[in-house]
Amino acid sequence: MVAAVLYCIIPSEKKIGLWAAALFVILAFVNLLKTTKKLSIDPQAKIIIHKNHLLTREAVYRFDEFEQFYVLVGKYLLITMDSTAFFIFNKGGREIRVPMVVGLFGSRKVQNAINEVSDIMNIGEKQ
Numbered sequence: 001m002v003a004a005v006l007y008c009i010i011p012s013e014k015k016i017g018l019w020a021a022a023l024f025v026i027l028a029f030v031n032l033l034k035t036t037k038k039l040s041i042d043p044q045a046k047i048i049i050h051k052n053h054l055l056t057r058e059a060v061y062r063f064d065e066f067e068q069f070y071v072l073v074g075k076y077l078l079i080t081m082d083s084t085a086f087f088i089f090n091k092g093g094r095e096i097r098v099p100m101v102v103g104l105f106g107s108r109k110v111q112n113a114i115n116e117v118s119d120i121m122n123i124g125e126k127q
Contacts, residue, residue, distance in 0.1 A: 039100065041120050048087065050098050061098065063121055065089045069114050070097065073107060083107040085114055 036054040041047075046063040070086040083106070087098040100117065103109035 039098075041117065043120055043122070048098070059098075061087070061089045061091065061096070065091050066121070066123070067095075069100075069117075071107065071110055071114070080106055083110045085110045 033053040033055065036051075038049070038051040038058070040049040042049070048061045048063070048066075049058050050061065051058045067088045067090050070088050071083060072086070073083045074081045081104070083103045085100040085102075087100055089096045089098065101110055101113040103113075
């Protein structure tokens, strides 16, 4: 919609209208692909299935390849802007980071997701 408005607003003799419209179409396509991300955890088979977007193949990781969780926090002027949790797997001697969840303006959502996944994978402290 933004692309169509840009194309109509900017006079046709200026080629920037066509380029701006094309740029917004590409950005919209990239964001649409991000909505097709898939992350599944199968506790019976002890596998995690990750698919980054519609155009990529599924990757399967076993629970025994799991090493740890990694949390990346972005701060600006002491305000947490975002935090991202990753699975860290050791597959064939290579470290692979698989994004799990992204939280905006805090890290509570990320910590809750790590706690829930730890329970599903049956890892952590036993009481």
